[in-house]
Amino acid sequence: MSDPAATDRPDYARLFRLDARTAVVVGGGSGIGRESALALAAQGARVIVADRDRAAAEATCAIGAAAGQSVDDAPGWGDLESYELDILDEAAVQRAADELGVVDALVVTAGVNVRKRILDYSGEEFDRVVGLNLRAHFDLIRAFGRGMAQRGRGSIIAFSSMRAVLVEPGQSVYAATKAGLVQLLRTAAAELGPSGVRCNAIAPGVVDTPLTTQIKSNTEWANAYAHANALHRWAHPSELAGAVVFLASDASSYVTGSQLFVDAGWTAIDGRFDPPA
Template sequence: MSHPLFDISGQVALVTGSSRGIGRALAQGLLEAGCTVVLNGRDADALERARAELAEAVAETGTSATGTVLAESFDVTVPGAVAEGVARIEERVGPIDILVNNTGAQHRAPLTEFADADWYRLLDTNLTSAFLVGREVARRMTPRGHGKIVNVCSLQSEVVRPGIAPYAATKGGLKMLTKGMCADLGPSGIQVNAIGPGYFRTELTSALVADEEFSSWVRGRTPAGRWGEVGDLVGALVFLSSAASDFVNGQILYVDGGMTSVL
């Protein structure tokens, strides 16, 4: 039996950018922990497919502790859409207890060749979205006096490689937004923390995984000696979503196999 401090069953969680990859894995972890999970993304069809697949996968586990999964499609970079989407969610399933700001995008190019449009797209997707959704959900959490917000930062919130300076800038900004949200929302009983994934095997990194030279560099650079699997992130999320982290605020928990700790 798990420690009751980690029990999040019956809570309502919104996970943005959750139709695939890390977001979907985090949503599944919360679902398996007994939460009512609301998936979010802009592609309603992809979101519904993910919802149906997650519901089926959890049903096949045969456990009674699993929660319910729903889908709510809206654009997290548009303030009006965010306000309307969050309102719809709370009308459907009740107050949001846990928010996971996962929506993100990557674009690789040398700094001198980076297009203006790609800079603004990364800024909106990776940083503005977390501000807009976090602000809207916090407006509702504050009068209730409790809530958990978990932002998905990155190894690149701390370090960077050539070709991804704008991405690292957005993830570094998200680190500081996490700390700023802690400063503003902590007095209201809300904890705002972040997960910092290292190099993970997902649909978005499949080309890098297939590049044996790069993949070998990742394995050699990581004390764990391997790429991360999306399931490796679930434990950190459950901790930051539960009462076990009630005195943890403004922190970034790096789940990177030890990469940020070594030269």
């Protein structure tokens, strides 16, 4: 007996494949951005590695090219191309959206944090964190989201943080921008959803990146963070790449307006103390 739903069922063997699609990874020159770019390319996407550091973007492309050549039986790696982009320059962001043409997925990993208590924060530091973590994302969503809406498809993925819901002393402005980014993406999901554009956030826990160098340099601090989650360890940037591929691919075709936590259970458990009973 034939399955009446068979004609609507996707090819599950290729559910995560991104062949013939273009992804732009902002901040792709290092850390989570680099691993995201490599993972997307491994699924067949043409990846534009955008970073204000052109040399770092080119290094990501070189790593991807070498990895693609070393795998003979893979379904096929996509090409990686470097693109110099300062997302604090609104005109440059719009120019990138115009020059890069059809973009199926926009992944934004760039971010900054100034760890200071509120009474010690300066106005300049506030503006710097808000400028990159929120305003620049706003500009990227507008610039790339417009073309996606016109074409009737697209996926916008940005990185919030577990700090969007859990705070600690010294994280005021960073946490505020990450919570604001989630609401910005949710609103974009509501506004662009009828045009076929999905918008989602990924919220990492503690990840070994340049942004967390200050913590990693303090053994007591680093160990405390490791033991605050259920897996009792830090994440490698590569462990965030799977979430990026999921949200960029058809595997998440019905997912929008969501925040996906990749935090080893930090937000699910107390984590600070293991009671005797």
